[in-house]
Amino acid sequence: MRDDTTQDLTGLNTLRLVSHAAHYFRLDNEQQLPQVTQRRHAAGQDIYVLGGGSNLVLREHISKPVVHNQLKGIRLVEETDDVFIIEAAGGENWHDFVATCIGNGWYGLENLALIPGTVGACPVQNIGAYGVEVMDRIESVHAWDIEQGRSRLFSVADCAFSYRDSLFKKPAGQGYLITAVRFRLPKQWTPVTTYPDLKNDPALAQSPTAQQIFDAVCRIRQAKLPDPAQIGNAGSFFKNPIVSAGKQSQLKSDYPALVSYQQADGSYKLAAGWMIEQCGWKGKSLGPVGMHHRQALVLVNHGGATAADVLALADAVKASTQEKFGVTLEREPVLFD
Incomplete structure (x- = not known):
């Protein structure tokens, strides 16, 4: 296991957020797994596991040890x-x-x-x-x-x-x-x-x-979706919310174009991207981040953004959809803080 004192994680997350880990370990084979446990006990705190970095929001400075899973086969x-x-x-x-x-x-x-x-x-x-x-x-x-x-x-x-x-x-x-x-x-x-x-x-x-x-x-x-290699993003940033049949009926009455899909249990999955677009966020930016111009469900980093920028935009989008539709959106990516 390679043990670096610090590691720049900016290139190891698809949102391309500016981030540094104080302790970074690369896991290349299963024989190294006991070392992960040893480092967990030595650090006295939880360890973050990093994979492809595609569903993460990374804070600017990460003090907890980060293990990069590179197991292959x-x-x-x-x-x-x-x-x-x-x-x-x-x-x-x-x-x-x-x-x-x-x-x-x-x-x-x-x-x-x-x-x-x-x-x-x-x-x-x-x-x-x-x-x-x-x-x-x-x-x-x-x-x-x-x-x-x-x-x-x-x-x-x-x-x-x-x-x-x-x-x-x-x-x-x-x-x-x-x-x-x-x-x-x-x-x-x-x-x-x-x-x-x-x-x-x-x-x-x-x-x-x-x-x-x-x-x-x-x-x-x-x-439909921007390539993370071209512009930083984590794919769909919010889950499509699930609501009751009664809530869906009320929303459909207020918004006839509402996009929804009935589930096996009778509830409805709403299209979060459609709601975000109706709130005017499609293609709109807040600082260095914004919602993509082709797919309003995708939050993109126009360059140099940090987790604080991402969370500020996410909170603004959530507030808009809550106010307009009475529906609370939930973030998909996991926050490393």
Whole structure:
């Protein structure tokens, strides 16, 4: 494990926020995991685990130790008549892993193409897009208990998955470093094209392949969302809020163009981006940060921003949507402070 006294994290988070860590450790193999625990005890405080830096808001100065998960490896663990069980190490790039699966004939993750970040981060956020959530594909999560210094295996039930949430985002689960994730991918694959953008794509009109869905998702995301390599962003900054049927009905009466999607339990998911746009924030900036001109749900860094700038804009956007719609937006990215 490489131990640097300090580390500039500005280039290690997709929002490109100015940030420095007082103690940075790079984790390259599982044999180093006991050292993570030793450093946790020596520091006397919790450790932050950094992956691809794609779903984070980093403070300007981080005093807690930061462990950068760079564990690599993808393998077929088991093959039955019905499924492939695939394991990927926590430090693998998520999109590259999805592409590898498609190339090997392991289908089921294609709707989640081009989501930034690492495999280790996917269960934390319970990432989802275009009609698929990763919890529906996960078999188990393997992690290192940093405090106790031992390996842990989490079943899907153990992970307590919900919309863009899991055990690992809650205080009880934040002491784990995810070393690997196993996925259960069906051999009898069925395309998921119910999401409007895919349903209306002419390239997917008749019996689409997994590769065609993968390509379509990449094409749609590239058209809608800014590339973090071109302008700092963390993707969707707010969760799409879930409201009761009664609240949705009231809002639909007041705003006939309201974008909403009924859920299995009768509640409704609202399009946070649509609400933010109605509040006038699309393309609008506050200091060095702003909401993107093509997608109002994406907060972008125009250059030199800090966490304080991001949180100030987020608070302003939340206040606007609360005032106009009576709906409280919740931030997706995790704050390292």
